Amino acid sequence: MADFDCDICIVGSGAGAGPIIYELSRAGYKVVVLEKGPWLKTADFTKDEMTATRRDAYTPNLEEERHIVVKKSSSGNWTEKNTADGGSDLWNGSCVGGSSNFMSAYFHRMKPNDFQLYSKYGPIDGANIVDWPIKYDDLEPYYAKVEKVIGVSGKVVDHKHQEPRSTPDYPHPPLTTNIVADWFVEGGKKEGWNIVPAARGIISEPKDDRRACYHSNYCGSYGCSSDAKASSRAALINKALKTGNCDIRPLSKVYHIATNGQNEIVKAHYYDADDNKQSVTAKIFVVACQAVETSRLLLMSKNEEFPNGLANNSGQVGKNLLFAGGGAGSGYIRFDSLSEEDRNKFDVPLTFVNQALIDFYEIDDPEFGGKAKGGTIDFLIEHSNPMPKVFRSKYKNGTLLYGSDLKENLQDYFTKQKRVRYEVFCDWLPNDDCHVSLDENVTDKWGDPVGKVKLGYHEQNLKVGNFLADKGMTVLKNIGAIKVTKSITGNPPTNLMAGGCRFGDDPKNSVLNANCQAHEVNNLYVTDGSFMPTGGSVPYTFTIYANAFRVADHLIERLGKEA
Amino acid sequence: MKSKTVKKSIPNRYLDLEQWQTDRRKFLRGALLAGAMTQIGFFTSCSTKLKEGNDLLTAEQATILNDVLNIFFPNDGNGPDAEDINAFGYVMWVLHDTLNRKIEDNAYILVGLNWADETAQEIYFSPFVELSQEQKEALVGKFTELDWGKNWSSMIITLILEALVLDPIYGGNKNEAGWNWLNHTPGFPRPTEENRYERIMEKQMKLVK
Ligand SMILES: Cc1cc2nc3c(=O)[nH]c(=O)nc-3n(C[C@H](O)[C@H](O)[C@H](O)COP(=O)(O)OP(=O)(O)OC[C@H]3O[C@@H](n4cnc5c(N)ncnc54)[C@H](O)[C@@H]3O)c2cc1C
Ligand code: SF4
Numbered sequence: 113m114a115d116f117d118c119d120i121c122i123v124g125s126g127a128g129a130g131p132i133i134y135e136l137s138r139a140g141y142k143v144v145v146l147e148k149g150p151w152l153k154t155a156d157f158t159k160d161e162m163t164a165t166r167r168d169a170y171t172p173n174l175e176e177e178r179h180i181v182v183k184k185s186s187s188g189n190w191t192e193k194n195t196a197d198g199g200s201d202l203w204n205g206s207c208v209g210g211s212s213n214f215m216s217a218y219f220h221r222m223k224p225n226d227f228q229l230y231s232k233y234g235p236i237d238g239a240n241i242v243d244w245p246i247k248y249d250d251l252e253p254y255y256a257k258v259e260k261v262i263g264v265s266g267k268v269v270d271h272k273h274q275e276p277r278s279t280p281d282y283p284h285p286p287l288t289t290n291i292v293a294d295w296f297v298e299g300g301k302k303e304g305w306n307i308v309p310a311a312r313g314i315i316s317e318p319k320d321d322r323r324a325c326y327h328s329n330y331c332g333s334y335g336c337s338s339d340a341k342a343s344s345r346a347a348l349i350n351k352a353l354k355t356g357n358c359d360i361r362p363l364s365k366v367y368h369i370a371t372n373g374q375n376e377i378v379k380a381h382y383y384d385a386d387d388n389k390q391s392v393t394a395k396i397f398v399v400a401c402q403a404v405e406t407s408r409l410l411l412m413s414k415n416e417e418f419p420n421g422l423a424n425n426s427g428q429v430g431k432n433l434l435f436a437g438g439g440a441g442s443g444y445i446r447f448d449s450l451s452e453e454d455r456n457k458f459d460v461p462l463t464f465v466n467q468a469l470i471d472f473y474e475i476d477d478p479e480f481g482g483k484a485k486g487g488t489i490d491f492l493i494e495h496s497n498p499m500p501k502v503f504r505s506k507y508k509n510g511t512l513l514y515g516s517d518l519k520e521n522l523q524d525y526f527t528k529q530k531r532v533r534y535e536v537f538c539d540w541l542p543n544d545d546c547h548v549s550l551d552e553n554v555t556d557k558w559g560d561p562v563g564k565v566k567l568g569y570h571e572q573n574l575k576v577g578n579f580l581a582d583k584g585m586t587v588l589k590n591i592g593a594i595k596v597t598k599s600i601t602g603n604p605p606t607n608l609m610a611g612g613c614r615f616g617d618d619p620k621n622s623v624l625n626a627n628c629q630a631h632e633v634n635n636l637y638v639t640d641g642s643f644m645p646t647g648g649s650v651p652y653t654f655t656i657y658a659n660a661f662r663v664a665d666h667l668i669e670r671l672g673k674e675a
Numbered sequence: 676m677k678s679k680t681v682k683k684s685i686p687n688r689y690l691d692l693e694q695w696q697t698d699r700r701k702f703l704r705g706a707l708l709a710g711a712m713t714q715i716g717f718f719t720s721c722s723t724k725l726k727e728g729n730d731l732l733t734a735e736q737a738t739i740l741n742d743v744l745n746i747f748f749p750n751d752g753n754g755p756d757a758e759d760i761n762a763f764g765y766v767m768w769v770l771h772d773t774l775n776r777k778i779e780d781n782a783y784i785l786v787g788l789n790w791a792d793e794t795a796q797e798i799y800f801s802p803f804v805e806l807s808q809e810q811k812e813a814l815v816g817k818f819t820e821l822d823w824g825k826n827w828s829s830m831i832i833t834l835i836l837e838a839l840v841l842d843p844i845y846g847g848n849k850n851e852a853g854w855n856w857l858n859h860t861p862g863f864p865r866p867t868e869e870n871r872y873e874r875i876m877e878k879q880m881k882l883v884k
Contacts, residue, residue, distance in 0.1 A: 159862025330862030498840035526857035
């Protein structure tokens, strides 16, 4: 130890970092965490829409730190845009715990076939599909561990794509839901579809120092005031701190990771709270800055040994970036279409629905030439925060409203109906037009090159997305919703990202090995979603957590052997 | 006196939020220039009652803003009006917020007030503040159709809507009038002086450690 500042240095403190921080500090290893954002505590979080979404105070000021996004315009040309000029924003949460503080925490496991997409469904032209180097069975014990350690609530109800489980049910009972959850189930039955409870990374009963969810109805995009949401901060880091082995350094932005000429990292360089340059030495380094920033940091860490960026002699870093494929749609349930009793049950401030249709996780349809990978449909009620609702009331038939017309429309939107929604998740197929590189001209406030993110998508995303959205629309219509729509586009949901440093057995076309250790750098691991070569047809965080617990076991074994 | 017409350049983010590449700097220069000119551009007769000016707005600009807010969100017997939600006070808070808000956006609010006055001059040959209530309503209605006015009006309406439903701590939604009218239950905990947006943003920007 004397030669090192710590055993393990972790860059980032979000979902990919939390399990490493927790497990390694509990195993007695000295852990230093370098997190670029501030250390916001539970008491700092409120349900203030100004802070969370109007002024985005949980993410960096875009004038200071931005991205360049490259997208195909409607005329078919690739066009660059600086995110400081509006449009996409690729930051999701910059503080201790990262974006896991602000997630909605829909927690679906990946299914066994997701680990072998290539073998099970074959190649698709223009998509870089590969099998994972591990199987579902390798990850299953860690999904179970996540459910227990960080707390997942739900109820297992069998359906045709139910993945095998080592435990019969979730450790915490399902959260209370709005009556519309039952209507959704009935709406599915009309078509012979089995709509089942969806699990959440939210505890429905107290656990350790964390209180149960109090249904604040301001969940996604907001920090949790009861610590019920399984953020890396509330569920893992706070416990790790109790061991005395964990040193969290907020406002510490890592800008270069240096190696010794022998495939080993010696130091992580960072700017501290006063923007002074500092460094940390460690036996092992784990990078978990979220997909885009992880690739950017590796690409920035160039030296003679790695002229193209750390662990990038293969040229694979930043490639095959993933987002969640699919889209969403909605409709309105008018109160005057309901009986008084139903209206009284429905029109309450309780927005949880937690029901999903997973029957189409595999599609068997001639349109797709037989069996093809499908996806998940989650059912929801519109979020409670009022700004999106007032925006929807601003226009009628494309005309900007003002005066009494505007007021009537607002009143109608808020008091005579509720908007119900569905979200579709399908595989975002990895492709050559979706990747991270460094911009050659634009820098952040420290003078470091910003990440340039090309956002190309595969047409199959839209085909599968539309297939699933049609099912979602049918269910909405079956429960009496009107003005039912779908929106399936190639625009990625920038809060759900993975890939860029995919793992695999072949060092020529992957960055990491099966343990998420860099093929080219002996003491470098990447544990955020970057490791995923494909992401399944679900949001990624449950899998990111599970995989990071798996890597933590490997690290403890490795450090034990080296001691 | 007729103020000199300035080119009404609309920041692209208000033209089409999804549109690529905005030339922000050029706009800012134009906006600041326009702002400087209007300080000398107004002339009003003594009979017109003006709202008090402040550190950012001349009395004329303040009056135009107040009138526009009340026309966009009027007292029509249905719920609160712009006064009831203190939309003017809220816009002043916004104009003072430069922490994580683009100065161009604030300049755009001001430059629009000047354009409003110019348009009054072009159509009625009179400064905005001297128009009758009917003329003001007709003119503001017209803004929503004009090239420059469409985007500016949309932004002002967004500010009114923010004043209607955001937390009263930022000056709007006085006595929770907006929430009460819309039957909206806010989320808890609500922001306090210790954790309102500016305090969190200062931490995010390393201004407070
Ligand atoms: C509104 C919202 C809703 C969501 N809902 C869901 C959901 O329902 N289900 C789901 O599965 N997922 C959801 N997510 C996604 C989920 O939050 C992410 O998948 C998860 O947090 C990713 O973990 P991560 O470790 O990759 O990144 P993060 O949790 O974001 O952590 C990365 C951390 O690294 C830090 N960092 C970056 N660069 C540096 C650097 N150079 N030096 C030091 N630190 C650095 C960042 O500040 C950040 O704190 C949602 C996200 C958002 C924003
Ligand atoms: S209390 Fe419940 S609903 Fe509110 S943020 Fe926490 S987990 Fe989400």
